[in-house]
Amino acid sequence: xxxxxLRAAVVNLGYTALMILLAVGLWKAADxxxxxxxxxxxxxKKGNIAAAILAGVLLLFCAQLVTAGLN
Numbered sequence: 511x512x513x514x515x516l517r518a519a520v521v522n523l524g525y526t527a528l529m530i531l532l533a534v535g536l537w538k539a540a541d542x543x544x545x546x547x548x549x550x551x552x553x554x555k556k557g558n559i560a561a562a563i564l565a566g567v568l569l570l571f572c573a574q575l576v577t578a579g580l581n
Contacts, residue, residue, distance in 0.1 A: 526576065533572035540568055 541550070545564075553561035
């Protein structure tokens with residue numbers, strides 16, 4: 511019983527780590543290829559609300575992927 515629980519926990523942690531790597535990779539890919547002319551952090555510091563909303567949506571998408579890995 512404990513062996514199965516431990517094995518399931520290790521598999522879930524591995525899957526979650528994979529999802530985190532995928533989410534970071536997607537964030538980097540979107541930042542590099544989809545929005546090469548936008549540097550989000552300085553734009554947000556200047557008060558650009560559209561850049562903040564876009565960055566927030568991308569982060570929520572990455573968080574959704576990580577959450578799927580935890581289930």
